[in-house]
Amino acid sequence: MEFKRKNKTQLLSKIATNDRHGENSPYFDGWKAYDNNPFHPTQNPNGVIQMGLAENKLCFDLIKKWIMENPDASICTAEGVDKFKDVAIFQDYHGLKEFREAIAKFMGRVGGNKVTFDANRIVMSSGATGANETIMFCLADPGDAFLLPSPYYPGFARDLRWRTGLEIVPVDCKSSNNFRITRAAMEDAYEKAQKWNLNVKGIIIANPSNPLGTTLDIETMRSLVAFVNEKNIHLVCDEIYAATVFDSPRFVSVAEVIQDMDCCNRDLIHIVYSLSKDMGIPGFRVGIVYSFNDDVMLCARKMSSFGLVSSQTQYLLASMLSDDGFVGNFLRESSKRLAKRHYVFTKGLEQVGISCLTSNAGLFFWMDMRQLLKEQSFKGEIELWRVILNEVKLNVSPSSSFQCSEPGWFRVCFANMDDKTVEVALNRIRAFVLDRENQESNRSKRCWRKKHLRLSFSSTRLYDETIMSPCMISPHSPLVRAKT
């Protein structure tokens, strides 16, 4: 029999053959460069340092100590094996009761105990990846849209859109006001969506923000809640970095905000949570959907069959997160260590005139490299990025991969390496910045100034003032030296 090989792609679905999985974005190119030549302090000291992965590696010592002291948390130890069978056959999509209770308690503590989470509303998913997709399936139909403040986590393009068929409409946030989400920007995005004939079903925000590392202030939160109530659309808050807040202001969950807002229709409010960032266990795939809407909660629970948390893992975490002493100590220590690491990096960069967006959370900072762009465009940004990747050998993530409307910003992860690697990374950045600025200052001042007057974004004046002002620049900067 002759087997005709028709065009391969016709055999498969549209989903399988489009690229809404998003892996053709530069965000992933950097990973490939790292995979080909990964840094190692002794074996490959000139390799690429991974600063593009928002992992929290700072507190494993605490977790390991707890595990050694609590062998009954595992179903594979002598102390725990009598539970093995019950756990191995447990596939109820309600999840282990103790797991739900422990997660609800943990979320409450992470929110400063300002609000109690109901264990019966805890719905599992396969990581935040699964949670975000699930909530979209529950709230919107193919072709509908969600507003999403930019810059935003690149994975959202896949998680929110790929298999759901939804669209994303960015809410443009600007550096001129520290990328705050303004009412005006939301209205603007909403109107744009209407013009494009898109049915907006909701807005999804990340709080704390990835990539900014900032938390939303209460006014912005209230404004968001008011906005969604007025438009009768949903509000999804991705709070997966909640416990990475290391400085004031403290984290305020949307759950807390709506407690004081009688005008809020709670059926519109949904939280996505995960332990991947707060506890540093992305491999365990612990995602949570917490909806205040009963229908959504029930639907998400049925959908959780597609991505339940392994019962072995549920059992371990139920035990760990029920231990109040451990949790209290972990949260405190984690914040402290993140604060310290953040300080070391941002201070180190400040010394060579690199500023970062002021931030109080996250596993990264939002680095401002605009003055190092050869041209103020995304082309210039990608060019700079390739230099950082291939010559400086740091995998950082360019703002374009976060759909930022302004070029020149880079997300730099700092919590996924040891102290020695931090030093190496800082030294490389410092050397690079100084070298680059030397190259720049060799050109005539006039030409340089003229070039920057042709900038195509609105905050030109602010930019000039920022760069030229001696108090923003460290005493060692060649720019200062040249002027004085």
Added chain:
Amino acid sequence: MAAISKIATGNGHGENSAYFDGWKAYEINPFHPTDRPDGVIQMGLAENQLCFDFIEKWLMEHPEASICTAEGVSKFKETALFQDYHGIPEFRQAVAKFMGKVRGDRVKFDPDRIVMSGGATGAHEMVAFCLADPGEAFLVPTPYYPGFDRDLRWRTGVELVPVVCDSANDFKITIDSLQSAYHKAQEANIKIKGLLITNPSNPLGTFMDKDTLKNIINFVNEKNIHLIGDEIYAATVFMEPEFVSISEVIEEVECNRDLIHIVYSLSKDMGFPGFRVGIVYSYNDTVTSCARKMSSFGLVSSQTQHLIATMLSNDEFIDNFVAESRERLFKRHKYFTWTLSQIGICSLKSNAGLFIWMDLRKLLKEKTFEAEMDLWRVIIDEVKLNVSPGSSFHCHEPGWFRVCFANMDNYTMEIALSRIRNFMVKNNETMVPPRNKLLRRTSLKLSLSRSLSRKMDDFIMSPSIMSPQSPLVQART
């Protein structure tokens, strides 16, 4: 209230089916030997609980399989951080090896084609997303697992077109029935993208011979549609002949391998449904690559990957486990079916699965699905057994029931059997044959290999297999 999605408000989750009603009855009043001796016995859940002692023994001998023991904790950090959707290499290698062993090492699986998913549930949905667009359809032979209605259709928008199989030829899939279903779909303007077979079958407990599989492969190649083989019960084959996988047959016939995909899981073969270990194994590179990206929505917990990698890499353990599991399933199945035959209840001849396909057509007041539902409610409410009515599996003939037997201990099984016996004696006495006549007829009908046959005789005749409290033992002595 702001509208939620159509998916959320529709019934695509399938939980309004009768399949789940029985579960609800069980949940309200679950059997317990001492606390609730009159409760409902769960016989609607296809779980494999027969070999946990074996597994637990292995665990105690291998503390390094856990990242929470002194021997394993050095791996905790790297495992907890590992979220690469390729999966831990040792996990993929171990699963590939296990899949090969379960098929008698007659075929090798490539670890680089092993893609993870959230159980078989996640695997099926993922394959549907890869192969079909909303509105397109898969052919599915009936009777089939009720969960397919949700897994393949709910969020994907894909349709299922039944391929009717009937008892006249033991529910075998024929090429005629496939052609008929395919053409009917075409006439209705439904685009068929593939055929989904469950082999070994749920709920039948049978599996296909090589010729049937060859015919099926020829069929899909001729129509240029996909073949998805759900082989999650592969290691539950407890009696000869040996299980034949699609992966073996495609080595022997001309076939466009881009059409061939296998769904696997450890939920049934190993009894680990809670661990959510689903596998998509496609011979199509584009599908493998796409499914791998999608697996981000349902990766196996790295803690569990580590455990499974260690366990399934242990050749000796696996060989012993597979053999022991088969033996225990065989014994349980034989005792169960033999006891039922003693009280006049037949079931489809089967040699795999965690259930039997029980024939209660003679008990129906009339040959309708209403009568089937009536009988079913009697079984749940009066006999207090949660069994699953054939209609929930889209069976086209009323009167068949799936009864699970591997999810309980011996004592509970005896209680279940005695309840069935009491019900039959009370309500359908004429159907219960005289004891001696039936025993001889039954053992002649069985087509076992010699060694197994001897084992079975020993098993049946030995009073030590039955618990001392069993009414069957009492009646005989």
